Each structure stands twice: as C-alpha cells, then as structure tokens.
Amino acid sequence: MFRNYVVIAFRNLWKHKLFSIINVVGLASGIMVCLLALIDIKGAFDYGNFHPNPERTYRILTDVTSGENQVVAFASTPMPLAGVLKRDYGFVEQTARVIRTYAEFTVDRKMLQESYCAVDPAFFTVLGYKLASGQPATEPHTAVLTPQTAEKFFGRSNPVGKTIHHKEFGMITVTGVFKPLPIRSHLRFDLALSMATLSAENRKQQTDWKQYVAGYTYVALKKSTSVELLEKALPAIAARATKNLRFRSEKGYTFRAQPLTALSPSHETLQMGTWEQTWGKLATEMSVGLVTLLLAVFNYVNLTLARSLSRAREVGIRKVSGAVRWQLMAQFMAESVVLSVLALGVAYLLLLLIEPMPFVQQWLIGGVQLNGTMWAVFVGFSITAGLLAGFVPARVLSGFRPAQVLRSQTGLKVFKGITLRKSLIVAQFSIALIAMIALLSMARQQNYMATADYGFRSENMLNIPLNGVPYQRLANELNRVSGVELVSASSERFGHHDGDYGRIRRQRSGGDSIAAFMFAVDQNFVANMDLTLLAGENLPEMTADTSGDDSPGRFILVNEEAVKAFRFGNPREVVGQSLWLNDSTEVQIAGVLKDFRFTTFNWAIKPLVLRYQPKEFRFLNVKIATGAEASALAAIQRIWKRLNPYEPFAAQWYTDFLYERHSHEDDVNFMSLLTGLAFSIACLGLLGMVTYTTETRIKEVGIRKVMGAEVRQIIWLLSWDFVKLLLIAGAIAIPLGYLAGMAFLINFAYHVSIGFETLGGCIGLLLGLGGLTIGVRTYRAALSNPADSLRSE
Incomplete structure (x- = not known):
C-alpha cells in the first residue's frame, strides 16, 4: 500500500509540474534556513570536543557583586587562584592560566598585529592543543605559532628555532607549530606565548586578587575526584582572598566551577566571555528558520486547497469505490512527504550555493562536518515538516462528500469562510515587511557610517602602514x-x-x-x-x-x-x-x-x-x-x-578603509537573502489564494462578461479583496517594523532616522510585488472565454 501511495504521489506531482515546482522551491527555502540553524546547533555542541578529559576539567568563573547588589558573572578570574588550587588542594591534578590580548610582532621588518595567549606550561596538556612540530613554549621568551601565523611570518620555511620581536618583550624564539586549530573552539589565537615572558607590569597581575578580569583559569581534577570538593573549596578561597581587599565599586566576588563539557552552548552571558555559542543565539537562529518554514507550510496549504477543485472528483470516485477517510488522508500526506523530501534535496543544493558566503562561514557552519547522524536528522526533519504541511489539506480534501463532488465541481467551497487563509496571507506579508524594514534600516545605518562626514579629511587621503x-x-x-x-x-x-x-x-x-x-x-x-x-x-x-x-x-x-x-x-x-x-x-x-x-x-x-x-x-x-x-x-x-x-x-585610501570597516556587506547580503526568501514565499502564498478565489468565481466572471463587464472592471473586482489584505499587512508591519529598526539603531550614538524613505520604499515594494502577483492571475481570469465557464449551464 505504501508503495502505491508513493507512486500515485509522484504521478500527481508530475502531472501538475508548476504546482509542484512552486511548492518544492517554497519548502526548500524554509528547510534550507532550518538546516543552517541545525548545523550551527550541532557545531555548538562540538566546541571543545578535542580537549582531553573534559569530564574532569573545569573553567573557573567569578561572580562579582556590585554596589547595587547585582551579581555579574565573569569568565575570567584573578591570576593567583591557579597557584592556590594547585598548591593547597590535593584533589587538583593540574591548573593552567590563559591571558589573551593583541600585540604587534615583527619579523624581518615585517610587522603584523596578532592575537596571542600567554599560557602556563600545563596549558598544552590540560586543554590538549597538539603540536605539528617542535616543543611547547615553557621557557621565558618562547612561543608556539599556529600554521597560519607561521606562514605569514616565515613563508614555507620551518619556523622552529627562528625569532620574532615584540617591542615590550624583546626577542621571542619559536619552539613549535600547532596542528591546525579547531574552528569550533572557545579559545582563538594566532600564537601562544609562555607566561614567563610577560613583563614585570603584567606579572603584578599574577599576584593581584583585585584583578578578576586578568585572564582565565582551568583546573583538571584527579581521577575519581568528585567536583563537590572543588565547589566547596572555591567560595572559601574567595572569602580569604577578598577579606582585606577594598574595591572601588564592587562589594566582592566568589568563584564557581564550569565544566568544560558545559562550556557550549552557554546558558548565561558571561563578561569577558570567549567564543562559545549561547543558547539565545541558537534559539534565535532556529526561530528564524522555523518562521521561514512556517511561511512555506502556509503556502503549501493554500496552494493545495487552491487545487482542491481538480482533486474533488478524484476523492468522490475513491470514496464510492470503498476508500475510507484515513486511506485518503494517507494518500495526500504521502504526496506532501514526497514533496518535502524533494525540497530537502533542493535545500541542500541551495545550501551549497550560499556556503561560500563569508557570513555563513564565519557565524553558522564554519568547521562543522556533516555525518550520518546529521543526515538522519535532516531527513527526519524534512519528513516531519511534510507531515505537518500535509495534515490540513489532507483533512479537508478527504472530507468531501461523494454526492456533492460527483454532481458538480463548480461552486464547491473548501471552507465556508476563508478568514483563516486570509489571516495567513496577512501574517506572511507582515513578517516579510517587518524583516525588510529592519534590514533596510540596518543597511542605511551601515552605509551612513561608511560614507558620513566624520569631521576629519578622508578624501584623497592615503594611509600607509609603516611596518x-x-x-x-x-x-x-x-x-x-x-x-x-x-x-x-x-x-x-x-x-x-x-x-x-x-x-x-x-x-x-x-x-x-x-x-x-x-x-x-x-x-x-x-x-x-x-x-x-x-x-x-x-x-x-x-x-x-x-x-x-x-x-x-x-x-x-x-x-x-x-x-x-x-x-x-x-x-x-x-x-x-x-x-x-x-x-x-x-x-x-x-x-x-x-x-x-x-x-x-x-x-x-x-x-x-x-x-x-x-x-x-x-x-x-x-x-x-x-x-x-x-x-x-x-x-x-x-x-x-x-x-x-x-x-x-599595503596602502589604502581613507574612504575605502571607512567603507570596508562599516559597510558589512557580507552580513547585509545574507540578511537580504533571508528577506528575499520571506517575500518570495509570501508571494507564492498570495498566488495560491488568488488562484483558489478566481477558480471558485470563474462562473461569476463569465456571467459578468456576458452582461458587458470590461476586463479592467473584472480585474478590480477580483483584486480588491487581496489589495485590502496587503494594506492590512502594511498597517500591521509599519509600527512593528519601526520598533524592530529602532531596536537596532538605538545601539548607535549617531544613527539614521526611520522615515518615509524607509517605510515608503518598503510599502511600495510590498504593493508592487503583491500587485504584480494578483494582477497576473486576475488578468488571466478576466480574459477567459465565458463560453468555457458557462458551457455546463
């Protein structure tokens, strides 16, 4: 039976090619955005999976109590904490400290600004960063480079044993080169410098308990040690350390342990945080994907019901032949699932097209490897989306009465009222318009920052790095x-x-x-x-x-x-x-x-x-x-x-520097893609609604033409209801879009305004796209031959 469902589903999809293509493309767009979110969610759980013994390795957090009794969590700690834990507590196997910052390094008169981490010798064993060649940096004035930094400094020659220069630390000897660093890591750096290299001023921080933002502390417990011992020790250490301290505005702080396995996704936003993902970011991404998919599901419902008139007689014949309702529902839902699986294939092709985009690589899927489990999740997600999309049409179509549909297809109403479907159209265009207003506000602000007058000369000004x-x-x-x-x-x-x-x-x-x-x-x-x-x-x-x-x-x-x-x-x-x-x-x-x-x-x-x-x-x-x-x-x-x-x-014109620094074209292009998908899906949904309405009113159109109605009058008659839906969507979206745009602009001390140029342009585009969708379909209906629609009378 299942095989028959699938075969019939393919036949129906092939018979109605345009309907199938519209639905596949619509569902594929929504599924693609969801795939991006699913990949990023997988990547969030991949953070730190290369660390050895993550189940007994912890990062220490500092909870700082402000003068107003507000508790703020910091990912950093005072530097003396590591020494106290290693010296005074037997259950601690190793501790490692990390200080991260930026600095300029010089090699053969080549000057590059790089991010570096000053690390303890235990860093290489506690966190498990592997070397491709050489030895860890443990002695003063030594460093280990990443492969990318080694190539920038020394080309293809072996960097081990060579030196780089820092204006404060002096000559630094390269002792090793890391293996390629995992992209999904909460620590990102270009070189690791031995902690002993730091200057006297930086060494003061290593004994200062007031400097809780100095760096990060990692603790590896001995085997079979309960973390409760560490959790009991940390508050006692904080109490002793802060007993005689006088802070400027804080009341004090305490420590707690964060398992390395719980680093990402993070359940809280930490000050001095590293590169780990947060649940809030993942939830936002998945919400955007589900909303886009929901718009596509609305389309499938609308387009399937719009085509219901051509399926009504099929339903009647099947019921007269003995089919029960659940069999008919299974048939229609099988079609929906087949359509969704096809959409998954198209979604993957779309994913391959946008994968090279810098925004996608940097923020979403960079470094994530797809495996069999992920593909099983993709297929399961696609089948679930197909079942949900097909349920409402299957429920409605399987409920047709044979006597009604076999007597006459004309005049058949799927719903007694279409308020729900009108609401879906309004919701689709409102969401798309809100996204467009917010996106246009962001793009205008970024262009403003890239081209505005800063109060200093930038025209015809060439900046040359001295190096x-x-x-x-x-x-x-x-x-x-x-x-x-x-x-x-x-x-x-x-x-x-x-x-x-x-x-x-x-x-x-x-x-x-x-x-x-x-x-x-x-x-x-x-x-x-x-x-x-x-x-x-x-x-x-x-x-x-x-x-x-x-x-x-x-x-x-x-x-x-x-x-x-x-x-x-x-x-x-x-x-x-x-x-x-x-x-x-x-x-x-x-x-x-x-x-x-x-x-x-x-x-x-x-x-x-x-x-x-x-x-x-x-x-x-x-x-x-x-x-x-x-x-x-x-x-x-x-x-x-x-x-x-x-x-x-490496000279650069000042105007080019300001434009590249502030335009963020990659981000805008990706968000424009999402907004374009939302508008395309909404227009397809509107097409389904117009198709359904014109087909149910085709006899009315024929009578009006016989009575002398002109084509423009018929177009206006069929279009006005849909134009009202667009106007309602605009009325809903304008205030919400304004608030969404201002939520972004309020982060800037100097920003553009959201006025007619933004709202008017978006409304104009809405009416233009929607009007074109409505006009094409109603124009075809108005040109139809009355003899064809009235022949049965």
Whole structure:
C-alpha cells in the first residue's frame, strides 16, 4: 500500500509540474534556513570536543557583586587562584592560566598585529592543543605559532628555532607549530606565548586578587575526584582572598566551577566571555528558520486547497469505490512527504550555493562536518515538516462528500469562510515587511557610517602602514613626490575602535580623573586632517633634541569633550594647564580641538588626547592633490619598494578603509537573502489564494462578461479583496517594523532616522510585488472565454 501511495504521489506531482515546482522551491527555502540553524546547533555542541578529559576539567568563573547588589558573572578570574588550587588542594591534578590580548610582532621588518595567549606550561596538556612540530613554549621568551601565523611570518620555511620581536618583550624564539586549530573552539589565537615572558607590569597581575578580569583559569581534577570538593573549596578561597581587599565599586566576588563539557552552548552571558555559542543565539537562529518554514507550510496549504477543485472528483470516485477517510488522508500526506523530501534535496543544493558566503562561514557552519547522524536528522526533519504541511489539506480534501463532488465541481467551497487563509496571507506579508524594514534600516545605518562626514579629511587621503620603516625617512621621500601636498604620522587611523585608552588626572594623586583615547601624532597631523583649533596652538615643531622638559612630547592637544569632562569651562582657560597621564607623566595642554568623530558611530564623542610620540607612529597619512592620484600612487609604490623590498605595499585610501570597516556587506547580503526568501514565499502564498478565489468565481466572471463587464472592471473586482489584505499587512508591519529598526539603531550614538524613505520604499515594494502577483492571475481570469465557464449551464 505504501508503495502505491508513493507512486500515485509522484504521478500527481508530475502531472501538475508548476504546482509542484512552486511548492518544492517554497519548502526548500524554509528547510534550507532550518538546516543552517541545525548545523550551527550541532557545531555548538562540538566546541571543545578535542580537549582531553573534559569530564574532569573545569573553567573557573567569578561572580562579582556590585554596589547595587547585582551579581555579574565573569569568565575570567584573578591570576593567583591557579597557584592556590594547585598548591593547597590535593584533589587538583593540574591548573593552567590563559591571558589573551593583541600585540604587534615583527619579523624581518615585517610587522603584523596578532592575537596571542600567554599560557602556563600545563596549558598544552590540560586543554590538549597538539603540536605539528617542535616543543611547547615553557621557557621565558618562547612561543608556539599556529600554521597560519607561521606562514605569514616565515613563508614555507620551518619556523622552529627562528625569532620574532615584540617591542615590550624583546626577542621571542619559536619552539613549535600547532596542528591546525579547531574552528569550533572557545579559545582563538594566532600564537601562544609562555607566561614567563610577560613583563614585570603584567606579572603584578599574577599576584593581584583585585584583578578578576586578568585572564582565565582551568583546573583538571584527579581521577575519581568528585567536583563537590572543588565547589566547596572555591567560595572559601574567595572569602580569604577578598577579606582585606577594598574595591572601588564592587562589594566582592566568589568563584564557581564550569565544566568544560558545559562550556557550549552557554546558558548565561558571561563578561569577558570567549567564543562559545549561547543558547539565545541558537534559539534565535532556529526561530528564524522555523518562521521561514512556517511561511512555506502556509503556502503549501493554500496552494493545495487552491487545487482542491481538480482533486474533488478524484476523492468522490475513491470514496464510492470503498476508500475510507484515513486511506485518503494517507494518500495526500504521502504526496506532501514526497514533496518535502524533494525540497530537502533542493535545500541542500541551495545550501551549497550560499556556503561560500563569508557570513555563513564565519557565524553558522564554519568547521562543522556533516555525518550520518546529521543526515538522519535532516531527513527526519524534512519528513516531519511534510507531515505537518500535509495534515490540513489532507483533512479537508478527504472530507468531501461523494454526492456533492460527483454532481458538480463548480461552486464547491473548501471552507465556508476563508478568514483563516486570509489571516495567513496577512501574517506572511507582515513578517516579510517587518524583516525588510529592519534590514533596510540596518543597511542605511551601515552605509551612513561608511560614507558620513566624520569631521576629519578622508578624501584623497592615503594611509600607509609603516611596518618598521622609519617614519621620518619615508615622509621625507614622499614630500618630494609630485602631487603629494602634505604628509603626517599617527599611531592609529580614525574612524574605528582602535586607540590607546588611559586615565587623565588634574593632580598626580587624588582628585578627579577621566578616561580618554590617546593617539600619537606629529605636528602636521592637525592641518593634514583638516581639524579645527578652537584655542591655543598646534603641537610644537619637533627638534633634534626631544628629551628635555620643553620637548614636543610634553605638550598635548585635547578635544572639547575632554574640556567638558574636567569641567574647565571656556576652552581658552584650558590652554597651559597641566595634566597627568596614567598617574606618571605630566603634560601641558597646548590647544583645544573642535570635537570630531574619531571612533565609530556606536559611541558618542569621547575625550581625546593627541600627543607627539614618534615611537608609537604606525601610519603615514598622505594628502594627494585632486587629479594626481594615479601618478602619485605609482611613485609612492616605487619608493616603498626601494625602502622596504620585502614587505608588500599595503596602502589604502581613507574612504575605502571607512567603507570596508562599516559597510558589512557580507552580513547585509545574507540578511537580504533571508528577506528575499520571506517575500518570495509570501508571494507564492498570495498566488495560491488568488488562484483558489478566481477558480471558485470563474462562473461569476463569465456571467459578468456576458452582461458587458470590461476586463479592467473584472480585474478590480477580483483584486480588491487581496489589495485590502496587503494594506492590512502594511498597517500591521509599519509600527512593528519601526520598533524592530529602532531596536537596532538605538545601539548607535549617531544613527539614521526611520522615515518615509524607509517605510515608503518598503510599502511600495510590498504593493508592487503583491500587485504584480494578483494582477497576473486576475488578468488571466478576466480574459477567459465565458463560453468555457458557462458551457455546463
């Protein structure tokens, strides 16, 4: 019997090819999004599956109690905790500490900014990171590189035994190379540095119990040891450590153990968290997939019921021949399952098409291997979706009465009312329109950040990473190039999050302090970037001797926000005032700059300090005359090859840097794909509704045409009910879409507005797509020959 169901299902699907293609594509779109979510969920459980003994390895968390008695969980801990656990508790087999940060490393004048982890010797055994060659980094000034970092630094040659340089740590010897790191790991880094390499200032953190954000602590218990021993010991350690501590705003903290097996998916959002997945992210992804699939299921219901008139007589004959209702339901649901399995195949092909997209690789399926279990889940999910999609049509179609359908197919009503189906259409278009408004708001904000006026010159400005080349030598060479108008130097590029962050005081000890961004610049920077001095003077010209009290490094420029933060009042009153940087360096304010946006638009303008520090310069900012861009760029490339032949020329126009930094095209493209799928599915659902209605009213259309009705009148008659559905969907989606867009924009201190250009454009697209779908079908119905529809009369 089952074989007959499948054979008949294939015959019916082949007979109605257009109906089948529409349903397969619709279901495939929804299933594809669900497959992405299922793959990412599997990947979330794959995190850390390479660690040895994960069942007895734990990461220690710190629960910090604020002054308002709020408890905030941190993934990090004070560094002395590991030593106490290893020394005083016999049930602890090993402990490992990890400190992660970014730094610049230099190899043969090649300078690269890499993420690194400072690790204890036990890191390699507790967490089980394997080496492809060499030895672990256990001695001072040693490191192990990832394969990618080794290739960037040394090409294809063997890096073991070679050295890299860090301005603070000095020369570092490479002792080994990791095997390729698992993508699904909560720790991501480019090299692992031995903990003994850290400077004296960093070593202070290793004995400071107040620094609970310093790094991460991992504990491996001995075999057959109950975790309850560790859980009892941790609060006691925290109580002893904090007994005599005085925090600035916190009341205290305590520790707890997190099993390595429970690291991902995470049930809570941790401060100083690592790369593990959270249940919230997975639930959001699966919800998006299920909503998309639900829209496709609505379509299947609508299109199947729209075709019910052609199946009514089949049902009547089968019932007269002795078929019972459950057999008819089984037949229709078998068709639905076959359709869903076909949709799974199409969904997998769609998945292969979008798999190379950077967003998909980075956030969804990167590093996840599909196995037999996953394919069983996919097939089971597809069959379940088919059964759910086919239940309502099977229930309705199997309920037809033979006497009614065999007497006359015309005038048959599937439902006495179609309010439910109209509601489905409204829901489909409302969801699609809300997604489109939110997406357009995001795209406009990202384009705004990529192209807006930041308050400094970016047009015709070329940023050149120095990568070890002396900035003054390169600047002197570039100043002789035709078309180069001015050259300046800086430690960072404006327009993103980078920059040193420090504290400034009016007195060396005590008194008010503010946090400020600090950039190193030369005396040409203000003029080159077209910044405005409100009071005072620019940084003084550099001299041969910059070591005295009047050296340029003693003077700073601040912005208006820094003046406001210190409550100075008038900017002129600030000039000449002394400040202390990081409690150790006394500087004098030379001038005050007009506020400009030197960070991203996520933040309001922050206090800013510009200071002459040649050792910190990392970029040259080259202003090029309009019309001379090509010739000047070619000349600059020749100079670079002469001065630094082993380092690629990595200059970038400032406008291109801002656009690439803020446009996020990959994210927008992926979200546009999802929104396009939602709209396509909604239009297919509308097509099913229009098809059903026009077929049930075909005799009415014939009579009206005989009575003299024009084609445009018939089109309006058939279309108005559906246009009302689109207008209702628009009325529902506009306020909800506005709220969804503002929920995103509120994260930015400076953002676009959601006005007519956003809402009007989305409504216009809704009416355009919906109107086209309605118009094509109703136009065909209006052109039908009345003789065909009235022949039976």
